Amino acid sequence: MPQIEHSDYYSHILGTSLKVEVTGHFGYPIVMFPTSQGQYTQNNDFHLNGSINWFIEQGKVKLYNIQTIDGWSFYDEKISPQQRIKNYELYVQFLIKEFIPYIQKLHETHRVAVAGASFGGYHAANFAFRFPDVVSHLFSLSGAFSIRNFMDGYSDELVYFNCPREFVKNDEAWKYKHMHIVLSTSDQDICKDKNLEMADILRAKGIDFWYDERKWINHDWPLWRMVFPTFIGRFFS
Numbered sequence: 001m002p003q004i005e006h007s008d009y010y011s012h013i014l015g016t017s018l019k020v021e022v023t024g025h026f027g028y029p030i031v032m033f034p035t036s037q038g039q040y041t042q043n044n045d046f047h048l049n050g051s052i053n054w055f056i057e058q059g060k061v062k063l064y065n066i067q068t069i070d071g072w073s074f075y076d077e078k079i080s081p082q083q084r085i086k087n088y089e090l091y092v093q094f095l096i097k098e099f100i101p102y103i104q105k106l107h108e109t110h111r112v113a114v115a116g117a118s119f120g121g122y123h124a125a126n127f128a129f130r131f132p133d134v135v136s137h138l139f140s141l142s143g144a145f146s147i148r149n150f151m152d153g154y155s156d157e158l159v160y161f162n163c164p165r166e167f168v169k170n171d172e173a174w175k176y177k178h179m180h181i182v183l184s185t186s187d188q189d190i191c192k193d194k195n196l197e198m199a200d201i202l203r204a205k206g207i208d209f210w211y212d213e214r215k216w217i218n219h220d221w222p223l224w225r226m227v228f229p230t231f232i233g234r235f236f237s
Contacts, residue, residue: 035117051224068091
């Protein structure tokens with residue numbers, strides 16, 4: 001079994017510690033996000049991490065499953081939409097200014113991979129498209145590409161810049177040319193249409209990507225466990 005460690009990473013930007021589960025002893029760093037309001041251990045608990053054990057044990061990849069703040073951003077109905085997006089932007093700034101630099105230094109690398117399923121796919125995609133210079137691979141498993149549904153009609157610049165389906169259309173395509181982008185879905189996936197739309201956006205801009213659609217399987221862990229080893233194998237064998 002791979003080596004697993006749990007630690008706390010203190011964020012000066014958020015003013016609190018976030019939990020991190022580190023899986024593996026060596027390898028290319030993959031920052032992973034849980035599904036909606038999931039614990040930082042969720043990808044391990046539901047065996048998504050385990051689906052790529054071979055690559056972890058061989059020292060091909062090392063996983064960093066980071067806690068999200070869904071509960072006090074998008075899913076906190078007690079605060080205003082404006083405060084929800086402000087809180088989430090603080091989390092994004094924590095990633096780009098604190099957590100990713102820590103991993104860059106630790107691994108002596110400029111770029112990292114990001115991955116997640118469902119809302120974790122949103123977190124991964126949003127970060128990758130916001131900060132393409134530091135992301136080499138995006139693995140979005142049944143992801144979504146907008147957070148308008150959490151905003152109760154509220155709109156501002158922060159909302160726009162956290163909706164990849166909007167800002168990527170207006171961005172310069174060269175920024176993404178180096179990135180390996182995987183959009184994974186299935187014919188019965190509730191997020192299939194969102195992935196088809198994102199694929200169309202990338203195609204129209206001439207940005208290379210891998211669209212993977214499986215058959216006869218739902219938006220759930222069996223799908224994600226099935227496809228993740230295929231994607232990791234393609235790039236990290």
